[in-house]
Amino acid sequence: MYINKKNIDFNYSPKVGKDFKGRPIRMRIDKLTLVGNIDNLSQENFVYEKLDSLSSHKYKKYRVQSIRGIDGKPYRKAVIIRNKVIPSPLLLRIDYFPINHKTGDLRLELHPQHLLPEEIDRLLCWLNKKLNMKLDDVLLNSWVTQVDVAVDIHSARLEYYIWGLKRSEKAEYFNENNGLPGLTLGSRRSQLYIYCYEKIDGYNDPIIRRMKRRSLMNIQHNDYDSFLRIEARFRPRKNIGNKNKSMLLKNLMQMENPFTRLTVYKKNLNLKLAKNGFLKSCPCNPSMVKLKHCIKLSTKTLRLSHKHLNLIYESQLPLFDINMVWGFWPRCITRLGSRLKVIMKK
Incomplete structure (x- = not known):
């Protein structure tokens, strides 16, 4: 297959x-998204100019791609950084030039699962130099907008x-x-x-x-x-x-x-419900939301009874x-x- x-x-x-x-x-952390501001307008323009020119050069370790006119996004421009080796997953995306003044000046989306700790250091050090040492100042006061944690x-x-x-x-x-x-x-x-x-x-x-x-x-x-x-x-x-x-x-x-x-339940809960006449068919969707919906359809009720809820509670599992x-x-x-x-x- x-x-x-x-x-x-x-x-x-x-x-x-x-x-x-x-x-x-x-x-591990699969994705970390940060948003930060630049101290003043002159430094902001300077950093944006540096980001604009980043993709016009060739680098030993990275490939840089620029994006302009991003539909449906709060920023007008973005820079995407990958490893030089092809194919390479996305390492870092930087969105800048916000449409709304209430939006942060820079948005950094880091994908640390593709990098060793020392490689993250190397990438941020390289970018900080390209931005004339302004990146660390942005990161120092940045705030987190999304974290993806994978277990x-x-x-x-x-x-x-x-x-x-x-x-x-x-x-x-x-x-x-x-x-x-x-x-x-x-x-x-x-x-x-x-x-x-x-x-x-x-x-x-x-x-x-x-x-x-x-x-x-x-x-x-x-x-x-x-x-x-x-x-x-x-x-x-x-x-x-x-x-x-x-x-x-x-x-x-x-x-x-x-x-x-997060809650997890034993799969044999479906059989227990069926034996008690609470479930006519098992849903393909293995979620409690769908299971409760099927129970209501099978028993023609709008709310689950205490018998239903007790069976569900007894089947909860500390995975x-x-x-x-x-x-x-x-x-x-x-x-x-x-x-x-x-x-x-x-």
């Missing part, structure tokens, strides 16, 4: 413990469990051609939503790595190590007019645990120790490199 390269992971994630079945768990459970499958997100009534299942199944919990417009999806582990597999240039890979899913990714996409509350109510980069270490709202795993959050921060670590300590 052909698997899309997007469903294969080529990057390293540090171990952070084991789940209730003893399967290894790994965790991987090896040898687990999405279909083994039923998934829920407290205080959310939206769940979207997907299983596209040449892809692996996944589930979105919560609205993508909300402060927090969670992706649960399967991936093949290609980090230590030489056969898969040799096929890395191809967009579709002819491999059998069951022949390779795979894992279930639970990815929390968290957008801290932001208030441009009052930075005390925004999460500054230097406070990233104190970020709240984004997995506390992994959420607080134990989050105790390794400082290790994830360390993998952002020493340069950002120094800035966060100022």
Whole structure:
């Protein structure tokens, strides 16, 4: 079968413990988005000119692409930075020249999963020099607008469990051609939503790595190590007019645990509900939102009874120790490199 390269992971994630079945768990930051301002108008114009000219030169380690006239975005211009080697994933995107004066002067979207800590240091140092040492000043007072935190459970499958997100009534299942199944919990417009999806582990597999240039890979899913990714996409509350109510980069270490709202249930809950006459057919969508909807349709009720809720509660499963795993959050921060670590300590 052909698997899309997007469903294969080529990057390293540090171990952070084991789940209730003893399967290894790994965790990392997949994306960090920061927004910052430049001190004054003259420096702002200077930095924008430097960014404008960045793509007009060739560099030893990086490829730089400029984008102009971005529809539907709060910025008019952007710069995309990749490794010199082709193909290369996106390392850093910088949006600038905001349309609205209330928008931050610069937006930096960093993808640290594709870089070692020393490589992040090298990239930021290189960019800081290109911007005449103005980048560090922006980062020092920048605030976080999104953090994607990925927790991987090896040898687990999405279909083994039923998934829920407290205080959310939206769940979207997907299983596209040449892809692996996944589930979105919560609205993508909300402060927090969670992706649960399967991936093949290609980090230590030489056969898969040799096929890395191809967009579709002819491999059998069951022949390779795979894992279930639970990815929390968290957008801290932001208030441009009052930075005390925004999460500054230097406070990233104190970020709240984004997995506390995640709930997991045993798959045999479907059978228990069916035996009690509460469920006529099992939904393909393995979410608690869809399951509750099917119960209401099967029993022709508008609200779940105490019997329904008790069965659901009894089937809840502590898939992994959420607080134990989050105790390794400082290790994830360390993998952002020493340069950002120094800035966060100022």
